[in-house]
Amino acid sequence: MNRIPIPIWLIFFSLFLLLRTTTSVEDEVKNSLLNFLAKLSNNSSQLGSLSSWSFSSDPCKDHWPGVVCDSKNTVVRKLYLNSSKLDGELDVGFLCGVAPLAASLGVVHLEYNSINGGISTEILSCKQLTHFHVTQNKLSGSLPASLVMLNNMKQLDISNNRFSGSLPDFSRISGLQVFLAENNQLGGEIPVFDFSNLKLFNVSNNNLTGRIPDVHGHFTASSFLGNPYLCGDPLPIECPPSQADTLSEKSKGSSKSPVTMFVGYIVLGLAGIALFIFMLCKRSKRKDKVNTLPKKVVAVDDEDDSLYKSSFGASMESTVAGLSKSGISADQSALVSSSVLVVLTSPEVNGLKFEDLLRAPAEMLGRGKSGCLYKVLLDNNKNVVVKRIKDWPISSHEFKQRMQRLDKVKHPNVLPALAFYSSKQEKLLVYEFQQNGNLFKFLHGTNMDYAFDWATRLEVAANIAEALAFMHQELKDDKITHGNLKSSNILLNKNMEPCISEYGLMRVQNSPDNSLLAKVSHSKSSNAIFKDDVYGFGVILLELLTGNLVQHNGIDLTDWVQSVVREEWTVEVFDKALLSECASVERLVSLLQVAIQCVNRSPEARPSMNQVAAMINTIKDEDERSAVSFEP
Structure with a gap:
């Protein structure tokens, strides 16, 4: 069988087409990145190190600032454009609308800029996206439902922007570990996230409504504060019963026979008596425990003022004269009843009173120049730490204003006070106990x-x-x-x-201290x-x-x-x-x-x-x- 010879020109033409196709894909990615940056910067020429992005160079081989490629320098993996003074518009279409780039891009950092615009539905094409951080910008609009189709997403930070509308059903992303959306204008109800898998979660300071899903104890009230129409645990705001619940209760109530109701009353009365006896025994045991509790005092060193160094009970002897470690005498009851412990928005200490602190088992952890710290065990078996400050030259009114102002400023890496007390001689602050130390x-x-x-x-x-x-x-x-x-x-x-x-x-002072x-x-x-x-x-x-x-x-x-x-x-x-x-x-x-x-x-x-x-x-x-x- 004779073979038909292939013309040499056809071979060269095929190679030319192949090379041109490869180059066009690379050019497409490069051109897309340049357009993305141009839109983000409003076509500004003042881009600092990002000015080296150029069509005449290669993003990977020439190491464009902010661009991270794979080990072979062939595809773009990450974009780091945070804190780059960008004030243009976000257009994810330039990233996710180009197939080769969308198939490789996994991480996008745009935080701490002044970028406006919103997140378009085109983000769906970036299937490999695992990290998307846009905090501290001026982004607005609704979040696209296509966000929940990004199954590989692990970290989504849209906090400190102007997003509105409702939250998509992020429960569909099973591997989501970080979701931060605080300080926006989001509304509607909170979807049921996989809270057991989340390491960081915050939707505070929005316009969210309804009952908070069961967080299974993984997150505190600080993750939900600033939403006046949210209710349910872990917030101290109870949800009103729904119409369905009310009808159900009425239906159940009407079906009860008089005999059943009578038996119920008896059982309820017996339970009340048993609870009363139990509380008396518990209070007696707790007093005995406080009397025998060893007081561990850490020597004053460089960490004398750290939050976790002390306990509480005996320290208030100077505030309430003659206070014993086992509780409050009858002569002091009037003074204690007039001592107001201001509880801030925290379910951990909801209903806590000044008297409860004085009677709780306590352990001194240390003592410093400005006061002492104490570890206190509350009735709900939760450990808190009480910071005691003596002779702080600030009025009770000023101190209250300061603490209420601080309570409005929330950051996940700043420990908030749960409650505070103020008198002329002493100031007390209650914090959540952190068992890992400092x-x-x-x-x-x-x-x-x-x-x-x-x-x-x-x-x-x-x-x-x-x-x-x-x-x-x-x-x-x-x-x-x-x-x-x-x-x-x-x-x-x-x-x-x-x-x-x-x-x-x-401490308020007019000159340097020691x-x-x-x-x-x-x-x-x-x-x-x-x-x-x-x-x-x-x-x-x-x-x-x-x-x-x-x-x-x-x-x-x-x-x-x-x-x-x-x-x-x-x-x-x-x-x-x-x-x-x-x-x-x-x-x-x-x-x-x-x-x-x-x-x-x-x-x-x-x-x-x-x-x-x-x-x-x-x-x-x-x-x-x-x-x-x-x-x-």
């Missing part, structure tokens, strides 16, 4: 059960910085700072995420008042980087670090544990430079916490991109 113990203690590696330390630094930046921004008109920021005041919640405790409990900030010059300007917090945060960064105490070998940590840096022995300052795990020296140095800016002697020369958070997020993004580039 950052000081993990950095300088003997707890080795949790690996505090470089990635974890960087994540902690970023979360604290963002939380402080948020608080400073929200409270700038009130001029409420933390005032005593240090590693012992950074608690670790059940998910090992940092929580800033005791925010706003600084604390860590004594060397810092004070200014009366509204901006400079927050610079003490920046200094305290800088010291925490130095602790994270060096692993050393604030007083290192009898020398102040900031002085020691700066002396080593001046001698150009910079690597010597870093914790050997970080160097042994081959953490990037370049990024260690970058974070060290941020810390040194924060602890500048001149408050005016220190950056704001917004600037600090942006710098740390940049380092974090670089670290994540570097880690991705080494993936097999």
